[in-house]
Amino acid sequence: MTQTVPPAVTVRVRRATADDARAIAAVHVHAWRWAYRGLLPSSLLARMSDAPREATWRETIVADGARRASVWVAELSGRMLGFVATGAPQQPGYAEDTAEVYAIYQLQEAAKTGVARRMLARALDDLRARGFRCAILWVLETNGRARDFYERKGWCIDGGARTDAVGRFVLHEVRYHLDLASGASTNAPRA
Numbered sequence: 745m746t747q748t749v750p751p752a753v754t755v756r757v758r759r760a761t762a763d764d765a766r767a768i769a770a771v772h773v774h775a776w777r778w779a780y781r782g783l784l785p786s787s788l789l790a791r792m793s794d795a796p797r798e799a800t801w802r803e804t805i806v807a808d809g810a811r812r813a814s815v816w817v818a819e820l821s822g823r824m825l826g827f828v829a830t831g832a833p834q835q836p837g838y839a840e841d842t843a844e845v846y847a848i849y850q851l852q853e854a855a856k857t858g859v860a861r862r863m864l865a866r867a868l869d870d871l872r873a874r875g876f877r878c879a880i881l882w883v884l885e886t887n888g889r890a891r892d893f894y895e896r897k898g899w900c901i902d903g904g905a906r907t908d909a910v911g912r913f914v915l916h917e918v919r920y921h922l923d924l925a926s927g928a929s930t931n932a933p934r935a
């Protein structure tokens with residue numbers, strides 16, 4: 745895509761509806777393909793398709809509230825540029841007031857325009873309003889672009905690590921933490 749994105753101020757960030765599931769899935773797959781090139785096997789990226797993700801995102805959005813999950817989208821003139829999803833931690837063992845950023849993805853053309861920063865700020869304000877006091881997220885250890893982004897926003901690596909599998913490929917992920925009250929990170933999640 746060659747179209748450029750104007751300054752983030754013209755971009756609208758709003759809560760997702762079930763009708764956004766298809767566009768969210770398309771951004772998700774597109775973002776994996778540009779951002780994970782060289783990090784994940786190209787055969788795996790080529791095999792990804794929007795349809796199963798569309799169903800999963802629709803379920804997540806519809807279940808919003810019951811699972812305390814929230815999905816936010818950024819759009820420009822009705823076209824989706826990116827999304828962020830947050831909610832209660834997917835794994836057990838965290839304090840009640842700890843939330844998780846499940847995913848933040850944007851189109852390649854929207855990178856470095858401030859769109860992700862605005863989406864994340866909106867999602868974190870929502871978590872604060874819902875009473876969460878800290879947040880965690882998991883990121884591929886090799887995803888330097890995203891890790892730089894989080895670190896610029898005050899997130900700190902906290903020593904948590906896990907492995908996940910996509911097909912036969914093993915993913916190594918590290919955990920980051922943010923104190924939502926101060927906007928700064930402490931060294932340990934409230935587990």
Ligand SMILES: CC(C)(COP(=O)(O)OP(=O)(O)OC[C@H]1O[C@@H](n2cnc3c(N)ncnc32)[C@H](O)[C@@H]1OP(=O)(O)O)[C@@H](O)C(=O)NCCC(=O)NCCS
Nearest residue numbers: 751752779848849850855856857858859860861883890893
């Ligand atoms: C990770 C990701 C969301 C980070 O996005 P990003 O492009 O670094 O973040 P932004 O869109 O907010 O751009 C920020 C930069 O845009 C620039 N910028 C340009 N115009 C701007 C504006 N009007 N307002 C704010 N920043 C602007 C600034 O240099 C800013 O850098 P700073 O935050 O250091 O000040 C993005 O790279 C992505 O979607 N990657 C693929 C998916 C992925 O890896 N997700 C993480 C999975 S864990």
